[in-house]
Amino acid sequence: MPSINGHVGYFDMNTMHIALQLKRHTCDLDVDLTLPIQGITALFGPSGSGKTTLLRGLAGLDRVKQGHIRVGESIWQNEQIFVPTHCRALGYVFQENSLFPHLSVKHNLEYGLKRCPKERQQYSFEQVVAWLGLSDLLKRQPHELSGGQRQKVAIGRAILTSPELLLMDEPLSNLDQGSKNEILPYLKRINVEANIPMIYVSHALSEVLYLADTLVLIDQGRITAVGSPHDLAAQLDFGFMTSLSAFLDRD
Numbered sequence: 718m719p720s721i722n723g724h725v726g727y728f729d730m731n732t733m734h735i736a737l738q739l740k741r742h743t744c745d746l747d748v749d750l751t752l753p754i755q756g757i758t759a760l761f762g763p764s765g766s767g768k769t770t771l772l773r774g775l776a777g778l779d780r781v782k783q784g785h786i787r788v789g790e791s792i793w794q795n796e797q798i799f800v801p802t803h804c805r806a807l808g809y810v811f812q813e814n815s816l817f818p819h820l821s822v823k824h825n826l827e828y829g830l831k832r833c834p835k836e837r838q839q840y841s842f843e844q845v846v847a848w849l850g851l852s853d854l855l856k857r858q859p860h861e862l863s864g865g866q867r868q869k870v871a872i873g874r875a876i877l878t879s880p881e882l883l884l885m886d887e888p889l890s891n892l893d894q895g896s897k898n899e900i901l902p903y904l905k906r907i908n909v910e911a912n913i914p915m916i917y918v919s920h921a922l923s924e925v926l927y928l929a930d931t932l933v934l935i936d937q938g939r940i941t942a943v944g945s946p947h948d949l950a951a952q953l954d955f956g957f958m959t960s961l962s963a964f965l966d967r968d
């Protein structure tokens with residue numbers, strides 16, 4: 718039975734708990750969230766609302782002093798524990814190109830595979846290449862790829878680390894609409910076929926509505942609603958949401 722701080726208890730394997738408090742002069746984040754570890758959870762809110770801050774805190778990339786993070790029965794952070802990022806079973810895809818420029822697509826992907834011990838590897842190289850349609854690109858260097866192709870390789874590399882959770886911070890925001898439309902179905906496919914739960918940050922409402930099973934709304938560092946997109950659409954003033962999205966979409 719898992720134990721935290723001497724308290725013995727049962728933890729729900731199917732949920733994650735994220736409680737983070739951070740005071741900066743520019744940002745006052747205060748969230749306490751329980752989310753399912755399945756499907757795609759979209760974190761949606763205006764620019765500067767704290768989406769990236771929350772994701773980086775969850776990943777351990779920024780050390781938020783007041784934090785409790787549990788994913789299933791794994792404790793990533795509490796008063797005593799701070800598991801470093803490389804020991805958290807997560808993959809992270811950023812909005813900017815994060816491939817190694819001197820490595821071919823094949824070697825970038827293999828880097829992800831090598832980061833995961835053999836006995837924990839859940840997906841084969843061939844499987845991931847097929848899911849993302851990368852077979853024709855394997856010999857190319859990153860500078861020989863389009864922005865959309867580069868992001869697909871970055872996603873593939875993250876999956877090959879066999880993460881329990883995939884964090885995606887506006888992975889499509891630097892792409893044109895055509896590339897976005899091409900990649901979105903791949904994200905759904907990965908979620909279903911590889912069964913990797915994702916937290917997907919975006920301020921593009923169209924992406925969020927297409928992808929999300931669970932929607933988390935954040936504003937000024939506070940969670941304002943959590944639910945299915947369908948439920949929230951009924952609750953919220955969708956006219957406001959649509960104009961907010963049109964204002965914020967950088968297409």
Ligand SMILES: Nc1ncnc2c1ncn2[C@@H]1O[C@H](COP(=O)(O)OP(=O)(O)OP(=O)(O)O)[C@@H](O)[C@H]1O
Pocket residue numbers: 741743744762763764765766767768769770771920
């Ligand atoms: N390292 C930092 N130090 C101080 N303030 C920061 C730091 N990083 C972000 N901020 C501030 O924290 C606030 C939240 O930023 P964050 O990047 O989390 O917002 P966001 O919702 O992801 O925005 P966007 O959609 O524009 O990426 C902003 O006011 C930002 O200026």
